[in-house]
Amino acid sequence: MRRRDLIAGIAGAAVLGGGAIGALGLSGDDQPDRTQEAVALAGIEATGSTGGTLKVPIPDRPTFLDIFATTCRSCQRQMPELRAAHDRLSDEVAFVSVTPESESAVDDTTVAEWWDVYDGNWQIVRDETRQLVIHYSLATPTGVLFDADGRVHWQDTGSKTESEIVEAVRSNLPE
Amino acid sequence: MHRRTYLGAVGAAAIAGCVERVPGLGDSNTHLRPPDRTDWQPSHPIHGDPFPSFAVQDPLADEEVRSADIEGERSFLMTFIYTSCEEQCGTLVRLLQVVQEDAFEEGYEDDLDLLAMTFDPDTDDAAALREYGERFEVDLDAGNFRFLRPSTPEEAIGWIDGELGVPATLGDPGHHDHGDDDDHDHHHADSPLHYYIMFLVNERGITERAYYQILETPPADIIEDVQGVVG
Numbered sequence: 308m309r310r311r312d313l314i315a316g317i318a319g320a321a322v323l324g325g326g327a328i329g330a331l332g333l334s335g336d337d338q339p340d341r342t343q344e345a346v347a348l349a350g351i352e353a354t355g356s357t358g359g360t361l362k363v364p365i366p367d368r369p370t371f372l373d374i375f376a377t378t379c380r381s382c383q384r385q386m387p388e389l390r391a392a393h394d395r396l397s398d399e400v401a402f403v404s405v406t407p408e409s410e411s412a413v414d415d416t417t418v419a420e421w422w423d424v425y426d427g428n429w430q431i432v433r434d435e436t437r438q439l440v441i442h443y444s445l446a447t448p449t450g451v452l453f454d455a456d457g458r459v460h461w462q463d464t465g466s467k468t469e470s471e472i473v474e475a476v477r478s479n480l481p482e
Numbered sequence: 483m484h485r486r487t488y489l490g491a492v493g494a495a496a497i498a499g500c501v502e503r504v505p506g507l508g509d510s511n512t513h514l515r516p517p518d519r520t521d522w523q524p525s526h527p528i529h530g531d532p533f534p535s536f537a538v539q540d541p542l543a544d545e546e547v548r549s550a551d552i553e554g555e556r557s558f559l560m561t562f563i564y565t566s567c568e569e570q571c572g573t574l575v576r577l578l579q580v581v582q583e584d585a586f587e588e589g590y591e592d593d594l595d596l597l598a599m600t601f602d603p604d605t606d607d608a609a610a611l612r613e614y615g616e617r618f619e620v621d622l623d624a625g626n627f628r629f630l631r632p633s634t635p636e637e638a639i640g641w642i643d644g645e646l647g648v649p650a651t652l653g654d655p656g657h658h659d660h661g662d663d664d665d666h667d668h669h670h671a672d673s674p675l676h677y678y679i680m681f682l683v684n685e686r687g688i689t690e691r692a693y694y695q696i697l698e699t700p701p702a703d704i705i706e707d708v709q710g711v712v713g
Contacts, residue, residue: 412619437701440701441580441701441702441705443700444700444701445577445701446573446698
């Protein structure tokens with residue numbers, strides 16, 4: 308709530324045009340009504356994650372998409388929080404982390420090693436052609452919440468705490 | 483504020499006096515419609531205003547890039563970065579790279595310049611900028627992506643804040659973050675205060691869009707706007 312007020316305050320003052328608000332993000336009802344068709348992305352073999360092609364968002368399951376990059380320090384900071392949120396939410400939503408980094412820049416082994424260092428244990432995919440992330444954000448970390456039909460219910464950029472993630476999922480996902 | 487209004491008026495008069503038609507623009511100065519948001523009057527141009535002129539060195543090509551040379555020829559996207567800002571500045575460069583890729587796929591690579599201006603020229607020499615561009619997989623030899631490097635931090639801030647109207651200051655150790663409450667990756671105490679923003683300017687030098695929530699703007703929306711401007 309405070310964040311929303313801050314955005315309103317800055318906008319109202321009509322002074323800043325920039326990232327002071329840019330990094331705070333939209334939430335809830337600001338999000339344009341969008342339904343994402345599932346796209347086929349390459350899974351990365353790692354702890355809790357399989358290789359092969361995977362459709363994202365996961366068809367017929369609510370999906371929490373975590374857009375991350377191995378070079379992103381906020382993502383590193385967020386990982387323990389994401390892990391804890393995943394442990395609480397794994398019955399409710401499928402977690403998928405997606406990196407837009409290309410394989411030539413960061414290969415699968417490097418991603419899998421990063422994943423172990425930061426204790427991830429759910430599915431990771433690569434979106435090298437950005438066919439999915441291009442509709443959301445290239446900023447990392449960004450979370451996007453889809454319902455079982457692929458409809459977007461929430462999106463936000465910047466690292467989150469466990470409780471913020473749990474709250475985002477539980478308050479935005481339809482019953 | 484007064485100065486801004488004055489410049490705006492002068493700009494409008496200059497444009498009104500310009501009778502020749504630019505193909506694709508018709509009688510309008512812009513390709514895109516005004517942004518939906520109308521309650522916003524920032525100090526920088528947003529839509530329909532002339533983008534301020536500039537002449538800044540491209541250290542990789544070792545030549546000066548002048549707005550006067552771009553005008554009448556190409557549209558451009560411009561953003562502001564510094565390479566020691568490890569996190570979201572990279573997102574801005576990656577965004578330009580994604581547009582660059584689209585430009586080649588769609589064949590408008592000669593119609594759009596992608597400009598990333600550093601405002602930390604003391605750190606960001608040609609080598610640092612090249613390394614940064616390569617890290618985000620930009621095609622630095624394509625000729626349509628350019629890093630711009632003002633000669634001094636003061637010159638950079640002077641143009642960004644003074645001419646363009648994007649609030650930016652040098653050195654403010656107690657307060658020099660991006661306003662992002664969880665990113666504090668600052669490498670030196672005199673890092674400039676930075677606002678994530680990107681401008682889309684058409685071939686007539688008129689601002690089409692100021693993406694002030696650039697990190698939240700879907701890249702697909704920017705590409706759609708760009709295609710609407712160069713198309």
